[in-house]
Amino acid sequence: xxxxxIALIGAxxxxxxxxxxxxxxxxxxxxxxxVELNLIGVCDxxxxxxxxxxxxxLCSNYTDxxxxxxxNIVVELIGGTDFAYQVVKDALRYKKTVVTANKAxxxxxxxxxxxxxxxxxxxxGYEAAVGGAIPIIRSLKSSLISNEFxxxxxxxxxxxxxxxSKMEQENLNYLEALRLAQxxxxxxxxxxxxxxxxxxxxxxxLLASLAFGYSxxxxxxxxxxxxxxxxxxIFFAKELGYRIKLLGICxxxxxxxxxxxxxxxxxxxxxxxxxxxxxxxxxVYSNYSGPMMFFGKGAGSLPTASAVISDLVYYGSRIGSExxxxxxxxxxxxxxxxxxxxxxxxLRFNTYDRPGVIAxxxxxxxxxxxxxxxxxxxxTKKEPAEVIFLTHKTKEKSVRKAIEEIDKNREYxxxxxxxxxxxxxx
Amino acid sequence: xxxxxIALIGAxxxxxxxxxxxxxxxxxxxxxxxVELNLIGVCDxxxxxxxxxxxxxLCSNYTDxxxxxxxNIVVELIGGTDFAYQVVKDALRYKKTVVTANKAxxxxxxxxxxxxxxxxxxxxGYEAAVGGAIPIIRSLKSSLISNEFxxxxxxxxxxxxxxxSKMEQENLNYLEALRLAQxxxxxxxxxxxxxxxxxxxxxxxLLASLAFGYSxxxxxxxxxxxxxxxxxxIFFAKELGYRIKLLGICxxxxxxxxxxxxxxxxxxxxxxxxxxxxxxxxxVYSNYSGPMMFFGKGAGSLPTASAVISDLVYYGSRIGSExxxxxxxxxxxxxxxxxxxxxxxxLRFNTYDRPGVIAxxxxxxxxxxxxxxxxxxxxTKKEPAEVIFLTHKTKEKSVRKAIEEIDKNREYxxxxxxxxxxxxxx
Numbered sequence: 001x002x003x004x005x006i007a008l009i010g011a012x013x014x015x016x017x018x019x020x021x022x023x024x025x026x027x028x029x030x031x032x033x034x035v036e037l038n039l040i041g042v043c044d045x046x047x048x049x050x051x052x053x054x055x056x057x058l059c060s061n062y063t064d065x066x067x068x069x070x071x072n073i074v075v076e077l078i079g080g081t082d083f084a085y086q087v088v089k090d091a092l093r094y095k096k097t098v099v100t101a102n103k104a105x106x107x108x109x110x111x112x113x114x115x116x117x118x119x120x121x122x123x124x125g126y127e128a129a130v131g132g133a134i135p136i137i138r139s140l141k142s143s144l145i146s147n148e149f150x151x152x153x154x155x156x157x158x159x160x161x162x163x164x165s166k167m168e169q170e171n172l173n174y175l176e177a178l179r180l181a182q183x184x185x186x187x188x189x190x191x192x193x194x195x196x197x198x199x200x201x202x203x204x205x206l207l208a209s210l211a212f213g214y215s216x217x218x219x220x221x222x223x224x225x226x227x228x229x230x231x232x233x234i235f236f237a238k239e240l241g242y243r244i245k246l247l248g249i250c251x252x253x254x255x256x257x258x259x260x261x262x263x264x265x266x267x268x269x270x271x272x273x274x275x276x277x278x279x280x281x282x283x284v285y286s287n288y289s290g291p292m293m294f295f296g297k298g299a300g301s302l303p304t305a306s307a308v309i310s311d312l313v314y315y316g317s318r319i320g321s322e323x324x325x326x327x328x329x330x331x332x333x334x335x336x337x338x339x340x341x342x343x344x345x346x347l348r349f350n351t352y353d354r355p356g357v358i359a360x361x362x363x364x365x366x367x368x369x370x371x372x373x374x375x376x377x378x379x380t381k382k383e384p385a386e387v388i389f390l391t392h393k394t395k396e397k398s399v400r401k402a403i404e405e406i407d408k409n410r411e412y413x414x415x416x417x418x419x420x421x422x423x424x425x426x
Numbered sequence: 427x428x429x430x431x432i433a434l435i436g437a438x439x440x441x442x443x444x445x446x447x448x449x450x451x452x453x454x455x456x457x458x459x460x461v462e463l464n465l466i467g468v469c470d471x472x473x474x475x476x477x478x479x480x481x482x483x484l485c486s487n488y489t490d491x492x493x494x495x496x497x498n499i500v501v502e503l504i505g506g507t508d509f510a511y512q513v514v515k516d517a518l519r520y521k522k523t524v525v526t527a528n529k530a531x532x533x534x535x536x537x538x539x540x541x542x543x544x545x546x547x548x549x550x551g552y553e554a555a556v557g558g559a560i561p562i563i564r565s566l567k568s569s570l571i572s573n574e575f576x577x578x579x580x581x582x583x584x585x586x587x588x589x590x591s592k593m594e595q596e597n598l599n600y601l602e603a604l605r606l607a608q609x610x611x612x613x614x615x616x617x618x619x620x621x622x623x624x625x626x627x628x629x630x631x632l633l634a635s636l637a638f639g640y641s642x643x644x645x646x647x648x649x650x651x652x653x654x655x656x657x658x659x660i661f662f663a664k665e666l667g668y669r670i671k672l673l674g675i676c677x678x679x680x681x682x683x684x685x686x687x688x689x690x691x692x693x694x695x696x697x698x699x700x701x702x703x704x705x706x707x708x709x710v711y712s713n714y715s716g717p718m719m720f721f722g723k724g725a726g727s728l729p730t731a732s733a734v735i736s737d738l739v740y741y742g743s744r745i746g747s748e749x750x751x752x753x754x755x756x757x758x759x760x761x762x763x764x765x766x767x768x769x770x771x772x773l774r775f776n777t778y779d780r781p782g783v784i785a786x787x788x789x790x791x792x793x794x795x796x797x798x799x800x801x802x803x804x805x806t807k808k809e810p811a812e813v814i815f816l817t818h819k820t821k822e823k824s825v826r827k828a829i830e831e832i833d834k835n836r837e838y839x840x841x842x843x844x845x846x847x848x849x850x851x852x
Contacts, residue, residue: 002748021714025572032571034751127569133715135561135569143553143561145458146451146735271721274700279717288447288732289559289722291705295697296718306714309572321747322428325460 002035004316005070007096008042009062009087010078011049014101014128015042017305018075019053025309035313041065062087067094072319073312076100081108088124092116097319099311101128101304107202111215114328123318123326125311130203131156133303134296135310136282140210141326147286149211151251153266153425156203158278158298159194160226160246162186164263165276168234168243174227186278196225197261200248207282208250208259214333216250216259222338224262233418236348236388237265240376242422243273249423256336265346265422271295272425283425339397344373344422347391347399349406350384350415357412358387368402370394384414390422428461430742431496433522434468435488435513436504437475440527440554441468443731444501445479451735461739467491488513493520498745499738502526507534514550518542523745525737527554527730533628537641540754549744549752551737556629557582559729560722561736562708566636567752573712575637577677579692579851582629584704584724585620586652586672588612590689591702594660594669600653612704622651623687626674633708634676634685640759642676642685648764650688659844662774662814663691666802668848669699675849682762691772691848697721698851709851765823770799770848773817773825775832776810776841783838784813794828796820810840816848 006022008015022039030036042050043062050058059065066074066087074091076098078084084105091098092113100106106113106126117124127137131154140149155161159181166177178195181187193199201218208216226246237244242265250259266273271293275281280298285291297303317323351357358375365372371392378386391399403417432448434441448465456462467485468476476484485491492500492513500517502524504510510531517524518539526532532539532552543550553563557580566575581587585607592603604621607613619625627644634642652672663670668691676685692699697719701707706724711717723729777783784801791798797818804812817825829843 017714021572025574028574029572032567032753034753133570133718135565138564138569139561141458142740143564143736144559144732145739146447146455146732148451148454269700271697271700274695274697286732288443288451288728290726290729292559292720292722294718294720297716300716302714303716306570306572306712310569313571314568317744317749318747321744321749323743323747323749327458327460 001030002317003038004035004312004319005038005040005072006075006312007040007065007071008075008077010076011042011044012077013301014304014308015044015049015077017301018077018308019056020302021305021309023053029309029313033313033317035316037312037316040068040071063090066091066096071096073097073099073316075308075312076102077308081105085109088113089116092120092122095120095122097122097125097315099125099308099315101126101308103129103199103202103206107205107218111329111332118329123315124328125315126206127311128304128307130206131280131282131294132296132298132300133306134280134282134294134298135307136207136294137210138310138314139294140207144284144286144289147288149252150285150287151249152207152211152282152284153272153423154203154207154248154282155245155272155275155280156200156248156282156298157194157246158280159187159191161275161280162278163195164226164229164244164246167229167231168238171231173231174229195227197223197246200246200261204248204250204259204261208257209330211250212252212257213330214257215330216257216333216335220335222260222262226263229263232348232386233420238268240390241268242266243268244420245272247423253336255340257333258341259335260338263420265420266425270425339400340395342393342395344393344424345391345399346420346422347389347403348418349387349389349413350417351387351412352414353380353383353385354412360409360412361387361389361406364402364406365389368398370398370402427456428743429464430461430738430745431464431466431498432501432738433466433491433497434501434503436502437468437470438503439727440730440734441470441475441503443727444503444734445482446728447731447735449479455735455739459739459743461742463738463742466494466497489516492517492522497522499523499525499742501734501738502528503734507531511535514539515542518546518548521546521548523548523551523741525551525734525741527552527734529555529625529628529632533631533644537755537758544755549741550754551741552632553737554730554733556632557706557708557720558722558724558726559732560706560708560720560724561733562633562720563636564736564740565720566633570710570712570715573714575678576711576713577675578633578637579698579709579849580629580633580674581671581698581701581707582626582674582724583620583672584706585613585617587701587706588704589621590652590655590670590672593655593657594664597657599657600655621653623649623672626672626687630674630676630685630687633674634683635756637676638678638683639756640683641756642683642759642761646761648686648688652689655689658774658812659846664694666816667694668692669694670846671698673849679762681766683759684767685761686764689846691846692851696851765826766821768819768821770819770850771817771825772846772848773815773829774844775813775815775839776843777813777838778840779806779809779811780838786835786838787813787815787832790828790832791815794824796824796828
């Protein structure tokens, strides 16, 4: 029987889940694994966090707790990048293994923290930082260990996936769907972090590092959220056989690493298009395993805590054993500028219903060497007339240039043109 | 750097994949994990298996190879339950960790082999035995370690999923789709093992053991393959909003463990219904993590080898370390008889187009306390008239009894009634 001493710093939503699981399932875990998880103490500024768990000890000073000799693992569930940063750094300095769900912290300060962990010969577990309960980190690090990765496409944020799902299912506009998400607890009062794609971008940077062995900063990434998605795009996507998802994408291209977050049209029959409401999913292409998808709850107290606990058992088992190391220390790399990436595009032009409009648009697209795969105009009696062009693979900068020129002509074009990426995900 | 000595016994399809990955990716694995996989020798009766890998050593006597002191792990990729059984037993006796893809062996002799492994203080890795590249074993054993499992629904056999997909997509009957699968290499010349559900049943027994902590024998299981599925059912399933999948099912019910393999109608918009062609998927319900699905290639040389390699690194890392144990030793349990399980049913009656038919059927169903959720009869000019009843949840034995009685009346009923389970997978 291996006994692992744990210090829990931060007992909010996820921390409460950890307390519940430790309280209810420690025996089961011990029976299944031979590892005993022993919670030494809990630190939180809220004195009520242990209301339901009087058997655990609340500590007022986190350093006193983490430096204790019987503490093997420090669990950081504070969130944010200030105090959490200090706690993780201190824990590593005391040569404690760290388990965290903090994607922002690892995305922004990971390089420094992983270097410190290596120096101190301890590990950092972060299964809970990406995809909640979904074991995507362990799968990339262990189950797919021999594979070279080609691309990862993720629905990495439950709030935005819920909003997009409700826009489609209940014919709501963005603000109506956001309000519904807030009422049901799937969106924060200030939803910026989620709806602008920042949360997903932090996760993409962690996945890209693991998959490609290079550290990727979200500052270099193109990050677009869902606040500008209209009912019209939701509708046309479906008509054309696609569905709009906020995808976190990273891939290995001939000219480097690509990493971005943006609303993307994906084929409606592709497994990732079927991931609805608050669920998350990660679709992975690798050389030996082939395509693979992991689907599950990406957030919430217990699903996230379940991932934290799995790290406690996994890294707990490894403490003091000669198990090799896990490499998390990667060189920073510049990613390919979005404008250089070749994709298919959906373009919706808001036009006056006049002769010559389609020819005008098609001419400028042709001049910019944008090859068209299909054109669609609904018969309509009112303006604007919506004209939709789908392109073959082409560079984004050509498309942007063409649109800029097209949109100048106020005799044909009524409102700014909408463009969206299409990923065929073959 | 941890160096792990490996003996490979059996270098057929999956073994060749293992050789390819060891040959191409050992350095990458070492860089990522600090573990060096060192192939000491290969045993196979075919002298040509190392044609492309002259750097490895072919051994004629497997016991000479596995007893070598520099061999830490024996990889059994022979298949079958005779010689493979002997090899695994011998390896364990020599205190070697075993990695295998052999679901039949572990399903039939697992109890004895896991007991021997425990006695000798070594481990048996079998990630490759279920779902090919999909890391379902590791996820159940490690990522979901704190969870109690409620149910697992798996598309666990690529051959049958391919056949069912082609029957739908290309409007083929079973034999035509089987022939296509054989031509494309997705079905064996003798497909019995796959199409009769036996392969899936072995996998269900392994999943049920891990999830519920009880050993389940396929001899106790209801196992039905796909050989009797007709184009008519494929068609009506779709009309009714379902799709037919060969599901391996295990679940924890109030009165015990349920485990079975059978063609099942699942809601067409459920993620598992979208798993097409040769792909596999495992859908898991557990108390903390919530619903989760793993999707990927369930067979093939490299996907399966990728899983073998992940076990080599994982169990290799643990050798000689105090990492706790993995419990694989479970008491045998009797499963709930299928007849006692409550499900919804699809019933298709082949009737003469005469007045009174529907009343006749409905009466007998009612008499057997089977509650009807919907009835459907197409307007048709030719006989048989197809009448479809969907039931609410009801015991299978009541349905079988009712059908037996209904089918006796040759004035109404033209051909034996077809019944199929419906799983709503909420």
